[in-house]
Amino acid sequence: MMINAQKIPFINRFLGIFRDGAVPTVVEEITIPEEPEIEEPLLIDNMINTKSNGYETKIRINDQKLVNIREEHNGVILSDYNYTHEQFITSILESVERQVLTTPLLPRGCIMYTTINKNRHYLFVEVAPQVRKVFYNTVCFDDVPFPRLLFGFSLMEHYEQIRVENVYVAALEDFVLQENTRVYYYPFTNVYQSGRVCWGNTKLPLLNSISEIRVVIELFFNSINNDDLYGGANLSKLSFRELLQSIQNKDFPVEYLNFTGKTLADWIDQFKDN
Structure with a gap:
């Protein structure tokens, strides 16, 4: 499953949980909407809780310390996958559009x-x-x-x-x-x-x-x-x-x-x- 970072606008705040390999001592759930029209999120410690048009993407660290991503619509589970921290971050980075700048051939010196x-x-x-x-x-x-x-x-x-x-x-x-x-x-x-x-x-x-x-x-x-x-x-x-x-x-x-x-x-x- 490829994670689309554009559909997860608060992903950078969530990535802070994994910085330097740190894992929260309390298992918390982050709910992030997939739709672009969203309400202002409610941020409590490391938890982001938002909803939009019945679609939700829930990201949490499960008991095996893996990243669990669950997609739901009006309470119906559409997908449920577990990722290592490395897989999660790599997938996010690969889904972000990158701009490459190349110089022309430059002279010596x-x-x-x-x-x-x-x-x-x-x-x-x-x-x-x-x-x-x-x-x-x-x-x-x-x-x-x-x-x-x-x-x-x-x-x-x-x-x-x-x-x-x-x-x-x-x-x-x-x-x-x-x-x-x-x-x-x-x-x-x-x-x-x-x-x-x-x-x-x-x-x-x-x-x-x-x-x-x-x-x-x-x-x-x-x-x-x-x-x-x-x-x-x-x-x-x-x-x-x-x-x-x-x-x-x-x-x-x-x-x-x-x-x-x-x-x-x-x-x-x-x-x-x-």
């Missing part, structure tokens, strides 16, 4: 994904420290170290294609990210103090799936840098050219990172608000 109204998406992708080329005006600097970075993307889905609306980037120091992790300004150029990326004349491509966001990250790293938006990006007191020359073939100096005053939770909330 994704730490958070949020969707609003099915077509707006927020994506946060961590990029581990690495060494890359940096294009500064007409010069290419090899072996430039980057600190750990966090990208935030605002995406709009339209006719099965995804448009990148905004990109934000910040630097991180911690390897293990938590809500109170300190967030630092991106230490190079092409990024406003708010963290928003300045793309200049670069036109971002439309994406077929969220997992393709790595294409946008590569576009950012391969963009031409200049001295615009460099002021306050780091604490080195060096010009951008001097900074690139001084850190080649080294680890990025974490003491150069300039704290934004925000935690990771603050930065993510601000990004969504913008």
